[in-house]
Amino acid sequence: MASCIFDDDLKGKNEKLELERISNEADMSITSENFSKFLDEKHPLSFLREEFIFPLIKYNENADSSLVNVDEKCIYMCGNSLGLQPKRTVELSQQVLDMMAQDEILSGEKCYTKPDPDMMSQMAKIVGANVDEIAVMNGLTVNLHLLLVSFYRPTAKRHKILIESKAFPSDHYMAESQIQYHGFDPKTSLITLEPRPEEDTLRPEDIIDYIEKEGESIAVILFPGVQYYTGQLFDMESITNAGHAKGCWVGFDLAHAVGNVEIHLHNWNVDFAAWCTYKYLNSGPGCIAGAFVHEKHKNNNFPKFMGPYQGANSTVISDYEISSPCPLMMASVRASMEVFAKTTIKKLRNKSFFLTGLLKYLIQHFFPMSNKELNLPTVSIITPDNFQEHGAQLSLVFSVPLIEIHKEMTKRGVVCDVRKPNVIRIAPTPLYCTFHDVFRFVEVLRESFQAASSIIIRK
Template sequence: MPWAFCDEVLATDMSNIVGCKEEELAIMNGLTVNLHLLLMSFYRPTEKRHKILIESKAFPSDHYTVESQIRLNGYDPARSIIFVEPRKGEYDIRTEDVLSVIEKEGDGIAVILLGALQYYTGQFFNMPVITKAGHAKGCYVGFDLAHAVGNVELHLHDWDVDFAVWCTYKYLNSGAGSLGGAFLHSKLADTMEPKLVGWWGHKFKSRFDMNNELELSPGISGYRLSNPSIFAACPLRASLDVFCKTSMSELRAKSVVLTGYLEYLVGHYFGKDSPHRKNKEFITILTPSNPEERGAQLSLYFSIPINRIHSEMGKRGIVCDERKPNVIRIAPAPMYCNYLDVWRFIDALLTIMDIAENQPDLDSELD
């Protein structure tokens, strides 16, 4: 039954991308389902330690999962969620501010859950430093890798991360709604067990005996519920085959210079102080300028409404997305983008911005 192993045969190549042992990850479900399953094990609140720390603008799936898990355990999200946020007038969250909150509130925090790479700003959090600080205060530390996997170098095992979840349809290119991934550190394999079990978490050697006597697979494999879709596994297999032709270190090296080139051109042509923007609308980059604090993504904040700008980008073959009211995210993914692609984007954006600035009735012009 080759289909019965369609999830397991992906584990080796995926482990190289997220930096862990093969037995520490499972390909299963979707990101939010996996987050719920893991939080059911990791979030065990007490009156003293019942809080979850997340970023103030966490992705909705993380925010809603945290709220519902807190309510499920009989606590009030208003009392049990701690938000870490940027300082006034800033866009990104300083690492020292995260550490300060952990130091101050850590004795009451059960779980720290951050998006490893913040979806809105593109900020890449200092995962090993935050993990070490959380552990020092007795907290479990987990990360949502949705925008980080396949984008930046990850070393989940060596960084001592307790758990992580991710989807595979962004930088891993497997298609929207495809299979997700989950990580559980091997140090916790014998102490953490799923609160909900399904037959796919049963050890393979006796899974098809159908005797209803559970032999739970160890570690994260025991969290699997149902047999995965072979149709969802195939595109992920194809994507991982391409990733196997290179390495995350090589991709990251290209990404740093490619995104740096994009950052330079955006600032040169659209920065607030650029001579090209004199008395014109401008673009602010929300993403950190330090390459170590970002991936391929730059979040561009426009000083004018973006709905029409985004529409025109689509008509010109530029694949990006809008985050209302004023942000468009651009990501020159190093797997298939090059310097010419970056320049073509800037050239198109010059034309689009000129239209936006010179024609008030942009709706009729662009729609």
């Protein structure tokens, strides 16, 4: 068999069919542990796992040593919430500390007045932008507020902000406060687009239809790239085109999309965007964020809150940089960008196709919805099934109380997160998660169901 078994061109391909093709060629069952190990041996990006520090199970106070070897690495499926630390982070941070200790003036010049050009170039590639269109600065919500100073200028006729109903709470509060600041009422000016009854995700055509019907009253469309709760990947290009056709400004919160899916902000003609760096970009909790403004707005006379970087040679984004970034945070981002420089988002997306495909296959094999009629456990995936409509995250709903399932998985070394009311988010992140991680996770899930069910019966 050829050393490369993974097709590069996955357009229109089905995950299940591709896995079945590989398993047939390898003469292995998809549900076997050997098959997951075989995929890891063959995948060209498997080496990237060694770039990261994995937490050990023993450092989790809720782990149970009678159920798992606590000296093993966690099954880390939480990159959608907090990425793992690159090994280079410590070294680069120490370099910054050493420079600051030796010469604060020179270290200031090197560390944050002039951001590392390689780091910025890599960040620009990840979001599909020109370097002069992006900045690494502030926090995500702060950046969105600063950008809306320019892009949300409501009038009596056009005063609405369009978001989706399950927008991350900070985005919801941010939009609401912007509306109130301008003297409008969120009850009439904040539009929260809902999925159809009995559906978990928005249909792409419903988003476009709403914009086409109501767009003349909408000042700003602010959508996520990937929905944090369901994992749905939105068609950012189509939303941008529809919004512009009705005279709206269009921006995106890329917190769950950056480093996860392919983004082309410049070519899609997006007006503005912001993102954090601590999820798929692995910079650490609370780390510095990113922002984008399309270069077409460089000479626009927009209102903005200015800082120290304006001037004749300023870029379109520099007007929004109101303070100098923390050099230690920049070191963390740089460490992550060095890892990303070893591959491409397209290649990571290719691996994600097979990782999420294997996760779907195993869940649907061991927990089919037909189990419901037999009074057996079920797991439903509310994330859209089409790979073009999701990233690395799959959102799972269980037929038994998810708190009990989460407790049992945690005892066995799985790191994931609960999102109320009824979802556990699982993200086999392609930079560092393996196919064997996916297999191990589903094995733990089976054990957890059995344990949780017995607990529920005893109660």
